Structure formats: structure tokens, C-alpha cells
Amino acid sequence: MSSSYGENFHLTIFGQSHSPAIGVTMEGIPAGEDLDLEELQRFLNRRAPGNNAYSTARKEADVPEFVSGLKGNITCGVPITALIRNTDTRSQDYSGLDRVPRPGHADYTAAVKYFGAQDYAGGGHFSGRLTAPLCIAGGICIQLLRKEEIGIISRIASIGGVRDEGALTASTAEKAFPTVSDERGEEMQARIAQVKAEGDSVGGVIECAVLGLPAGLGDPMFDGMENRIAAIVFGIPAVKGIEFGEGFAAAELCGSENNDCFTVEGGKVVTTTNHSGGILGGITNGMPLCFRVAVKPTASIAKEQDSVDLQTLQPEKLTVTGRHDPCIVPRAVPVVEAAAAIAVYDALLQRRKEMR
Amino acid sequence: MSSSYGENFHLTIFGQSHSPAIGVTMEGIPAGEDLDLEELQRFLNRRAPGNNAYSTARKEADVPEFVSGLKGNITCGVPITALIRNTDTRSQDYSGLDRVPRPGHADYTAAVKYFGAQDYAGGGHFSGRLTAPLCIAGGICIQLLRKEEIGIISRIASIGGVRDEGALTASTAEKAFPTVSDERGEEMQARIAQVKAEGDSVGGVIECAVLGLPAGLGDPMFDGMENRIAAIVFGIPAVKGIEFGEGFAAAELCGSENNDCFTVEGGKVVTTTNHSGGILGGITNGMPLCFRVAVKPTASIAKEQDSVDLQTLQPEKLTVTGRHDPCIVPRAVPVVEAAAAIAVYDALLQRRKEMR
Amino acid sequence: MSSSYGENFHLTIFGQSHSPAIGVTMEGIPAGEDLDLEELQRFLNRRAPGNNAYSTARKEADVPEFVSGLKGNITCGVPITALIRNTDTRSQDYSGLDRVPRPGHADYTAAVKYFGAQDYAGGGHFSGRLTAPLCIAGGICIQLLRKEEIGIISRIASIGGVRDEGALTASTAEKAFPTVSDERGEEMQARIAQVKAEGDSVGGVIECAVLGLPAGLGDPMFDGMENRIAAIVFGIPAVKGIEFGEGFAAAELCGSENNDCFTVEGGKVVTTTNHSGGILGGITNGMPLCFRVAVKPTASIAKEQDSVDLQTLQPEKLTVTGRHDPCIVPRAVPVVEAAAAIAVYDALLQRRKEMR
């Protein structure tokens, strides 16, 4: 099932960029959980467009309507469905895209997969807008995890080759432009402004950490924490890579450098380093769970590109119009947090079954 | 379900390093497929230990017994279970590991997760030996994919920082030590010999490509080809990162550099470059599907390391004995191919449901 | 996942009797299917309340809004969500039901399961109203099955012990009160009128047949056609039994009486009788798939009943107010058809994967 995730906390995301609504149906949250819907709205606002210079000019409030599953703000144990109405759509910006696919987008692959019946306007179901319902689900999971003293923080690790410096902390994650080094953050923003002026776009890397996890979460083989997180994070459009702990750098190390030795601290088993990113054999070891996500540059650019007319099979020049982010990395930060929260919450429910 | 994968082709891997047997139960292969069991054995032999200087001295034939699902070598449409008996086990090598966990291994996390009831001998269910049943399933999928003219090739892209040069081709994949540059391959083997002599280990990167895929395979969001492949590949012990196409390098590019323009070649829509790794919006575009996998250095090293006694919480020095690969990358190459084959075959079955 | 069904065609039903909306999220319908939304509305009207003397006076149009997954009336291959707004709710009718559970209802079990956080108004998620979204999904499946020349018919086999006579045919199924014998149908309606006058209710049996099925549908063991149909049909409130073919009567027969002999008719293998109800080993044999469903009497009755106050654990007398059907069997007929259609369509998608 393509747009669903999770075995214990299960969600299905529905909607197209220009359908009447987008939304999410969620199952598996126990009854009696009280949700802070205002906090959820603040979380959604971090992702919402139109908030700053480097995001699309499309302005939509992204206010979810919960049509089922809540009594007031308390979960009643049955499926929760939340909707966001699509209002500020300009389908005319997308006329012709069913014939001449945009490079880097799913236009062509969707046309093949759906035999031409895809809803291509605004990218349809493949639009970055569909990360809003992911953030509804993730924002709820963040609140549920906090009750277990689990927190999720993240930062922009690099944009267009400009790299942040220093170590991620909770205070970094709270910044409007979350980099440890404000100077590096300004360089990144300048890089975004530059590519925007050139009608181009740029990618980046997001670093995320889950703090306060108990040891013993996650399962061997295909339901390890890496598998679980990767399986949802690649559902965020434009993500093309993920690594845990040292990740690709570990491939260049010796075992004696990469292994994390055990010691005892405050009566608790910990590791003296955290090259593993808090995961051994797919299972959390109680250290921070750390991963990095590679985000490709926004596929929509103003520069003219080569494409083909899918009906005539003749070459076509294409200039993408519409309203697009020159760099989606800043808006993708809360989306990565949402994805991580969902994966961790699902694993947490799984863990409950194992406790006798 | 921790040790299961796949929605349409579904497998469960069972067994521990020192249990009576390891094996795999597979569902979803249509009836009437004839399998070449000798070819399958040759594939398994690529992974099997004891074949060369840089692998563990544990010698086991890894000959599967098919106890169900086949009539001769023809699938009969019902679950297929294959077993490999464990014979050359030396459990005494592992005594004490339930108390003093090896750094970099799942000993500690398994002890927490399983409340001390884990089968720790030989790494139990977390042993690299469990990749043998994965290769049974994957080797079968490789044969089934070949009937659809889909092939999988791979190479060692780097070991311990020594990088291969040139582009991956089918002839590379057939080499005993699969690198494009034989010179680089020799350097890598020298690096392995060196760390072995030092009682240490080293990691590396494996590159894999799936050729001949039709466009239209894979699903949006959480069942995209990236999600599907990542979800199984992280089930291979020691994998800590995965990237598709340009991957992490894409994060440093502009959209105008990273987008793959469309053109027509031989009446078929293709892209002029393949930065996307053959996947747009989670769906194949008909170009080679390319990914790279980061493998950490083998956690088992002969050097003394710091650990703790889980019962007394006192520090302990640990020297890992037993028979271990100084670098598992060469033996992991067919395992990555197996994982990719399983993910692709599952997506192919999914695709059949969509065809009206 | 409690309110979900289906492996290949997957649906989740959401909503409570008095939440803003009820609805269904569906995945797995291929792209490019054109739906007849007017026909769907006519199907939904068969279930809708307020259409006749023996149904609740609650009047709601039950007009679904498709907020995603369609482009006009054509499926675009991605999740389809349809909503029905709840408008004619009278929550005051249900005050106190969280404390004093109605006999025969889920009030008590929901209170235990959801720790008192259940949305009890109108029966919440357990309301018969939730069969409306089931009919949206089923009505769509009926249209998709018709393209494969598969049809579903049903009748009222008995109400309160009054049994229909004669064999079910397509023309029976088209009647407003679907019995073969109109005389028996009138007796049944008189029985309903009688219990209504007494402030009581009555149950009945629905017979359903799926015609035009190819042989070879369904899977061994736990995904046989009986398993698949039973697993969804028991999701209809008030269903307490199901039998296929001769069903419970077969338990009294000899093998020589119950076995269906094979013969050839028009070049096709058929059976001379159909005691099996068209299913052997869980798999269709090409004969009509027949089953009967036992529906208990409506739990809501006007007569005073004994209950307890869940807070004080003191006895309480309860008289159920609100608007209720004295017999839900007539309105349950299209719901049983919907359930059968969903189960068959899911099996049909499964079958596509097996064809090489």
C-alpha cells in the first residue's frame, strides 16, 4: 500500500495538490491521549509555505480539521482523520504538464504508472504539499513521545556545500534557521538567495537526533530502527540518501576506530563514543539516535530545460512556472522530525507487546 | 514483524547462529516457476565463508534443503521453506558474551530487548550467517527477474578509503573481487590484509545497479523504490547508510546540475543523465536504478576493547575470539544483490495488480 | 488495525455517529477506472435511513464527498477518501449512556476498552451508521466487478422465524423488499410492524450469492474465500453467524450426499450440485459463491431493561430512546453485498499477481 506507513501506529496519507482536500487517516493511538492542538498548529506552521524569503509564495493556512477520532482534544481510540482543504490552487500553472514532463519531477513516471490518468496538477499526490498531513501525524507523535520523555531535534547540516559547524543541541533546533553557527546559517541563506536570483535551486543535508530513547527499541533485520526510519524518510519528496551515526564515513574507518566501547555512567550502561548513532543490530542502545538525510535541489527551476512531448515524442523546451521554493531544506526540517517521530512511536507501540 | 519483508513476495528469516538450522519461509511466488537450483548454489557460494583469505575460517557448505513449496525444482504456489543446518558451531567461543557485550555488536541491545533470554552464541539471530537465507530468497528472485530481462550487478566501490575508479558494468560484477580497476582492487585487498595483521577490521562501500527495469515500478510515498530497497538493505548487518543516484552529493548541487533532462532514444523516453539513480517520485523511470551502501568495519576485532559486565556493572577488558572476517564487504556484495532482487521482485508483483 | 480490511484493496473506515464526518480511505484501485457516481448514490440510498416504515427516522442524505483520489469520476491511482458529513445528530438522546450501558450494545465493552474515553454518543464508532462508508467502498467494488462480469445478488432469507421460499435469483434481488415469495415478504413485514408496536425488535437471515466468478480465486488456509468473506461480514454490526453452501446443514449430511460431483457443461467443468457454495479448499470452483448471514435483533428496544451504573455499580433500569430500526435486516442487505464485493475484489487483485 503505497501511501501508508506503520504496523502499530498506521497512517495513510491522501490527497492531491489540487484535489478538494489533503489529509491523513491514523490508527493505533490509544484512547484517552489529550492532544495540544495549538502546539500542533505551531508545528505545522514551521512547514507551511509563505513564511519566509526562501519558500514558495503559495499561502495556505494548513489548519487541519479533525473529522473523526477525537472527542474535543482527547483521542477516543478509533481512527483519526484530519483534513486540510486546498484553497489557493492555480491549476492553470500546470496545464501541459501531462504532456511535457518536468525534469526531476514525478510527472513522467506518474504518467507511465497511472496510464495517463494521474492527477498532474500541482504535482498531484507527489506534491511536497502532501508533507503537511505527514506533519499532522508526526506532530501528534512528537507530543505522545514527549510523555515518555523522548525528544526530537534537528538542524540544517549543509546547504549547497556550505556546512554548519559544531554539534547539534536542543537550542539549535529552536532557531528559525536552525544551524549551530549563525555565521554558517547566514552563508547558507545567502547561497539560497543567490540560486533564487539565478532561477536555480539548491539542496542540502538535514541532521536529526532522537533523545531520551530507552535501550531495546527496534527489531532485528527488516524492522531495525534504521530500516523503519529509512522507510518513512524516503517518503519525503527529494530525499536521496540517509545515513546513521558515522554512516558513509564509517566505511573508511577501522573497527577499532568505529566501535563504541561500553562503560557505566550514573549506574547506566552507556558508550563512550556514539559512532553507531545509537543503534546496534537495529536496536537502540540508549544513546542519541542520530541520522542525516540528503535532500536534492528542488526540481522546479525557472531555467529552461530539455524535455519531450510524451504524445508526439518530439523534443520540447520547458520553463517551469508556478510558485516554488529555491531550497526546500529549511521547510523539510520539521518534516524529517515528523517522520522520525512516527517511526519511533510505531516502534514504541511494538515494544509494548514484548513486555510480559 | 521483525524478520519479515515484503507485501507481495513475503519472506521470514529464522534461525540463530548456533540453533539447529537457519532458513527462510517465502510466500507469493506464483506456481509453475522452474528454479535452477545449481545456479542458486553457485550464488550462495559467493557469500559462503571460507572461500578466501579475507573471510572467516568457519566452513559450512550452505546447501539449502527445500522442505516445502517445490515439486522437484518447480514452485507449486504454496509457501516455500528452505533450511540450512548449522554444523560447524563452536559455542564455547562465545561463552561469557551474555555478560560482557562486544562493542559494535548487538550483544548489549539484544540483552536489553530480550530480558537476558537472547540466544547470544555466535551472535544468535543477529549473526551475519543469517544473510545466507536472505541469499536463498534473493537468489531465487534474481532468477525470476531474469525472465523479465531484469539484471542486477554490483561492485566494491571502496574499502577503507581506497576507492575504485571507472563505471560499473556487468563484466565488473563477474570478477572474483569485483572492482573496475584491478589495481584498485589489489590495493583494497592489501588494505584488508594489513588490518587483519593488526587484529583490526575495515569497512567499505558497495555499489549496486538494477538494469532492464521497466518505467512505472514502485509507489508514491512510503513504498517508493528508495523506501523499499532501504527497508531491506538496512537488514544486512553492518549497513549504516544508503544513497540513490547522486545521493549525498546531490545535496551540494544546483537543480540545473542535478535534474536529468528528458530525450527520446530509439522511440523510448530516456534521460540524458542519471543523477536520480533511475527513480523519480519513488517510481522507476526506465534508467538503471543505482544505489550505494555504506558498510561499517566488522565489529569483531582481535584488539582489546573496553566493555562492562552487565551483572556487576564493573568495567571489563574484552578480546573477541572466534573466527571473523577482517572485512565483510566482499562477502556482502551478493547479499546486497539479493536484497535488491527481493525488493524489485516484490514491487514487480505489486505492479501486476495495477494493470487492468 | 481495527477498522481496516484488505491486503490488495485496502480500506479504513473512520468516524463516529456524532463526529463531524464519517468516511473511508481506500487504496489499491488501479488508475483509470471510471466510476458511475450516480449509480453509487442509488446504491447508498438502499442502505440510507428514513426510506420506509421499518427503519430509523434519522434522515441524512448520505451523499459522499470525494476529497481525494478522483479526477472527475476517474480514479487516478492514489488513495481515495470519501466523507459523509454528520448533520442530523441528536446527542442529547444519548446522555448518560457512558454510565449506564445499553444491553446488546458495545457501550460497556467500549467503556472498558477505551478507559472511558470512548465517544459514546449515537454508538460512536460502533454505530450502524458506519456501514455507510462500507457501502461507499463496496458500491465502487460492485462497479469494478461488473466489468469482469461478476455480479452480487441477495435476499432476505428469514425474519423472526418467517422464512422465504424458493431460490434466490437476480430478479429477487431487485425488489424493494427482496424475498422470492412476496407472500412471505409480507408476513416478514407484518412481523416487523408487530415487534415495532411492542417496542421490541427482531432479527433475520440474509442470503447472498456472487455470480460469474472465475474458478481459481481465493487462497489456501487463512485467505480462503470463506475466511476473507467472514472476516469482513462480521464487521457489520449485529452479524453473529455465517455459513457457506450447505453450512450447518452439511454437518448432518453424509459425504455421499454433500459432495458435489463434477461434470462438463458447455466445455466447462461444473458441479452437478452446489453444496459447497462454490468454494473448495478456500478457492472458487466457478459455481455461484453462496453464503448466509445471521443478523441478531436490533439491540435498541423501547422496552425497559436491566443495566448497571458503571460508576456506582448499582442496578439501573434503562429505556433506550433515540431513533432505531425495529429490524435492520432490510437495510443490511446492501451492506452484505458491499462486504462481499470488497472481499471478492481484493481476492481478484491478489489473483492478478499469480498470473505469469
Add this chain to the structure above:
Amino acid sequence: MSSSYGENFHLTIFGQSHSPAIGVTMEGIPAGEDLDLEELQRFLNRRAPGNNAYSTARKEADVPEFVSGLKGNITCGVPITALIRNTDTRSQDYSGLDRVPRPGHADYTAAVKYFGAQDYAGGGHFSGRLTAPLCIAGGICIQLLRKEEIGIISRIASIGGVRDEGALTASTAEKAFPTVSDERGEEMQARIAQVKAEGDSVGGVIECAVLGLPAGLGDPMFDGMENRIAAIVFGIPAVKGIEFGEGFAAAELCGSENNDCFTVEGGKVVTTTNHSGGILGGITNGMPLCFRVAVKPTASIAKEQDSVDLQTLQPEKLTVTGRHDPCIVPRAVPVVEAAAAIAVYDALLQRRKEMR
């Protein structure tokens, strides 16, 4: 997935009647559960053939070998696979069955489904022998449920129209021929002996009760206890109907007769009657969960029957040889208990996730 069941406790049954082995792979049992393997063997012996006059003469020990998942008799938290070798097979008894299908068997439907590649010897994967691995899984669940003070009892309610009298109790379930009335039990055995002498067979009804269940188990809609139990029970060959509580009899009752009123007993909410069979809205109410299962007469009979040659499409007379039970009801009793135990244990694991 055809031969799999369960969301939280998940099993896959594999094997054919004449393949090297049959068995089961199970996931989801927490680590550290100690199993009584001798008790399990005694449970398996209740199902095993050759124990009495009314069962097949095929003699096999049905001794499972646990090849994974246990350390001694303690679960270690990872998949458990158990095998039973097939030894006493007489494939020659089944020659020709691929061409001339036996009435009442899956021979024909399997031939269509598997395109002629089915393993028909001994009924292949459809053989009643495959209930042995179901009993391995179920026998384990029975032990796990007992730790939660949940017990499962059952009896033969009728055979060939001879009905037992009186109410099911634990002492009934312990009898070799489990009927309340020994006189009725003797009549049933006489009926079996009679049909055996005639070369015929006979069916019956099994009644099962689950005692000690907490209220709150099971889920609304498609994962209610009825759905869960029906979905597995129809996986037992020859089952053609199931009813809960009053079942089909409820269809003839008024609401005032069928509703179970609430009262308080020993500080606990109970119902004064149990027409619902302990389930309201799919969820247990703490009363005994009761259901009855209709078992058709054994399809294999010595009498000559009409069939067709599937290759020539000409009529054929068929006399089934091989060793068969004239009535499988007595041996099916522990299988129904096993199925119920699995369904309940899976629901119990599900329940754990809901507890905050």
C-alpha cells in the same frame, strides 16, 4: 498471504502432505517464555492420526523439531520454526488425481489456481495433515494464555444429526470423546462406525468456549473477536460455518429475548445471560466467549463418484483410495481449540499496545 495469520502473533504454515516436511514459522512471542514441550506433545497427540477406530490408519508421530527460536525450551524472542518430517507417505495412492479431481476436495480448484503445477499427492498443501503445524502454534498459545488465566474448552456438539445434551464444562473437554452426555457420545460413535461400514462419511458441529477472558479484548469492525476467530477457523479444512453465542438462532429472536442484561456480581459487571457469546461490538465483555463450528462430512469416501478427466473433459468414475477418517470431527476438536488460542493470543498482544 495465503497461509499466514495474525498481526501481532504471526504464523506461516508450510508444507505439503508428501513434501519432505510440514511446519510453521512463528513471530511475535516475547522472549523468556518457557514452554512445556511435553505438554505440547500431548496436545499434538490429540490430533494425531491412528489413535482410534474412527481416524485414518496413517501413522506418524507428529513430533516437532524446533530448529530456531528456542534456547532449550525458552523462547529467545526471534522467529520460531518447527518442523514435522513426512515419513509415512504413499504417493502411489494419489496417482491420477491431477487428472481426475475428487469431489469435495480442492483437487480441481488447486489445478486451476496453480496452472497444473500443484503438488496434488495426498492433497498437497490442502491436506488435513497441515493442521498439525496449526496445532503446534495453537498448543503454544494455549500455554501462554494459561499464564493469563485464560482457558479453552470444547466438545462435539453433534455428529451426523446426533446432538449432545447439556452444557459444556471443563470436565467434558477432558474426555477422550468429548460430549457431555456419554450416551449421546456413544450414539455418535455408532453413527461413525455405520458410515464407515458403508464406505461413506459424516460431518458434525464442534462447540468451543474461551474462559477467563478479560473484558476489552478485540477491536471494532474488521478486527472484532468474531472476525478474528472466523478468519482462522475457516482455515481448518472442512469448516463451512461459524456462529457466536446464539448465532443463527438469534435471527429468530426478539431483542428483548436476545439482549443480555447487565448486573453486578462479586463487584464485577456481568450479564445475566450470554446470548452474545461474550462479544459485544467485536469486543469481549468478560463472559465466556462461545462459538460453534460446522464441519462438513469428509470428502474422501470409498463410494464411487462422478468426476471428469481434466485433460480430455470426459466423464470418469472415481473411487477414492488412500487412508481417510470417516469423520474428522473428533480429531478437529483440538484444532478448533488451537485456532481459537491463536486468535485470542494475537488479540491479547494487540491489547497490550493500547494500555498506556
